[in-house]
Amino acid sequence: MLYSNILSLLALGALTTAAPRQEVLGGPDEGQFPIPQPLPFNATLPGVNYNLIAKLRDAPNAIARIAMLDDKDFFFDFISPPLDIAGTEFQGQGGRFIVASGINMPGLVDNGMSMAIGFTKACGFNTPHTHPRATELALLVKGRMISEFVAETGARKIRNEHQPYSMAVFPQGSLHLEFNPDCGEAIFVAVFNSEDPGLNTPAESLFMLDDDLVGLALGLEFLPGADIDKYRHLVPASLAQGVESCLSKCGISKSEL
Known part of the structure; x- marks a missing residue:
């Protein structure tokens, strides 16, 4: 039930997402639902x-x-x-x-x-x-x-x-x-x-953490890190x-x- 609820929320995020102007993380599918890129070390x-x-x-x-x-x-x-x-x-x-x-x-x-x-x-x-x-x-x-x-x-x-x-x-x-x-x-x-x-x-910040730790935080320790990454781009x-x-x-x- 928890797994289903979380995936439903992420799917709803896909309907509500908008693309901000900041540079986004790479990947062929992430441009539609981007996560703002953090400022790199020592950058201005x-x-x-x-x-x-x-x-x-x-x-x-x-x-x-x-x-x-x-x-x-x-x-x-x-x-x-x-x-x-x-x-x-x-x-x-x-x-x-x-x-x-x-x-x-x-x-x-x-x-x-x-x-x-x-x-x-x-x-x-x-x-x-x-x-x-x-x-x-x-x-x-x-x-x-x-x-x-x-x-x-x-x-x-x-x-x-x-x-x-x-x-x-x-x-x-x-x-x-x-x-x-x-x-x-x-x-x-x-x-x-x-x-x-x-x-x-919080949604974007959570998915910036290590995949294994995100899985634990969401109660999805049984979900492989690669699968978590599939839903990363759906965060609104x-x-x-x-x-x-x-x-x-x-x-x-x-x-x-």
Whole structure:
């Protein structure tokens, strides 16, 4: 039963997956349902001004930091963001996120805040994830949104339905999701109490571990590592598009995914 349930979940992931823009792991079948490639050892993020950020962090006080920056460093345009800087945009078939953080808006360095706007398409589903270094406040400004989170093992699930100008709170480290159950676009603004909130998608992260250990974690120790690898590409990427009832209501064919 456990084996069947897990394979069913992975198969559902195939319906809800969207391809992000990051480089993905190789393999002939993995391009359709990619897993973001981790940053290699000693690598750098494209477009990030490492020297400026280091100087800002070493500055003795805020006055010195402000003196290093131009006026434009305290300004961020979510409609025309700096897409040449890594971590600014995360995109999938279900929509996209634009993120303002310390790496693309230097004025945020040492201010302990960042912000993102999620533009979700019809049936857009921001798959379960955590922010390891921040609590999130998510304010819906257009459409309708379903939110859920589990703060930690042993805590009950929290679920709410949001109309425009209602807000959800996702405690730091909690596993949470957002879903647009309607046929029009939904937009929400997310604020974090860290300039580097981080992102962890447990499904993708689990399948980055050693195959044998993944099998043990899923209770599939009897499933060969090669078979686990067959389902690795079915893990959904962030901002996937899915949930069959919504797709049917909105006239979206699975073949369009």
